[in-house]
Amino acid sequence: MTWLITGGAGYIGAHVVRAMTEAGESAVVLDDLSAGVTDRLPEGIPLVKGTVLDRELLDRTLAEHGVTGVVHLAARKQVGQSVEEPLLYYRENLQGLTVLLEAAVAADVRHFVFSSSAAVYGMPDVDLVTETTACRPMSPYGETKLAGEWLVRATGRAHGMATACLRYFNVAGAARPELADTGVFNVIPMFFEALTHGRAPQIFGDDYPTPDGTCVRDYIHVADLAAAHLAAARRLAGQQEAGDLTVNIGTGHGVSVRELADLVAEVSGLTKPPAEVVARRPGDPARVVASAALAERELGWAPRHTVRDMVESAWEGWQRRSLRGTEVGD
Ligand SMILES: NC(=O)c1ccc[n+]([C@@H]2O[C@H](COP(=O)([O-])OP(=O)(O)OC[C@H]3O[C@@H](n4cnc5c(N)ncnc54)[C@H](O)[C@@H]3O)[C@@H](O)[C@H]2O)c1
Secondary structure (H helix, E strand, O other): OEEEEEOOOOHHHHHHHHHHHHOOOEEEEEEOOOOOOHHHOOOOOOEEEOOOOOHHHHHHHHHHOOEEEEEEOOOOOOHHHHHHOHHHHHHHHHHHHHHHHHHHHHOOOOEEEEEEEHHHOOOOOOOOEOOOOOOOOOOHHHHHHHHHHHHHHHHHHHHOOEEEEEEEOEEEOOOOHHHOOOOOOOHHHHHHHHHHOOOOOEEEOOOOOOOOOOOEEOEEEHHHHHHHHHHHHHHHHOOOOOEEEEEEEOOOOOEEHHHHHHHHHHHHOOOOOOOEEEOOOOOOOOEEOEOOHHHHHHHOOOOOOOHHHHHHHHHHHHHHHHHHHHHHOO
């Protein structure tokens, strides 16, 4: 069977492509390269350049490659931008998913894995977030992910497609430096950027009801996340019946922003200027940590990497990126 991996030239997608093809799965990538980088793809993996909004292109790609399963990662992912441009997010993330599902149903695709996010939960007021914790997204981005899950599950039920919605927590690190995240939207690259420009990394609030007063999150190594996709794809492919699965992909361990700032300073050697505490950001929950029990039970999957692995590999990627930036002058 062949998997269509949308968004496969992206940060997470490129890791998923490698994990799946190295494990012997056959794959074709579709990416509009709005944020993707072709160099991230291993040699020999076909890349179709185009958008998931293009039904004709999807029909052709599914038929030409004999696609029987889809891993759908292509999406816009910036929470702040989604507040300013909700129409863009609803079109790319939800309309794009609708067109893709229509094409998948028409081509009799049997398996569908969807990239969801912990953003579906919003501000959960629980120690460990389980899949039954109430979903109250706080941004248009989170809304498109939650509505996307509804769409995926409903389509699967109606058309006999086995589906899995994977709710990623805070993704970090890289399996190799050239696959590192190139954006500066998450806390680890934000800390690197501040420090390499001689600025103090900012900690937003230290008066939260957490052990050191700073926000606590669940960081998951992108290589572990990619392995979870492989496990989900295989689980769906081995399933006799349709059915849906919605699982958290996190570690179950919380790390505070202060702990992360200390680790970033230690790993990078950039200890000055020290992190500074500034005002809280509106809408930041004190603690968001996954219960990873269901993923372990349903997928036979467990994370293997530590937060230190994530910071070290992200730092290697960051240095490579800075080096390349200097070489090519961008
Ligand atoms: N990075 C995270 O921390 C995180 C957390 C939770 C969920 N997610 C989800 O994981 C998925 C991948 O995220 P990422 O961090 O790799 O982001 P990314 O921006 O690196 O990758 C997204 C890829 O999709 C492509 N793309 C975007 N819109 C497209 C379209 N309409 N048609 C075809 N290709 C399109 C981009 O070019 C890019 O290669 C997204 O669905 C995102 O919402 C990411």
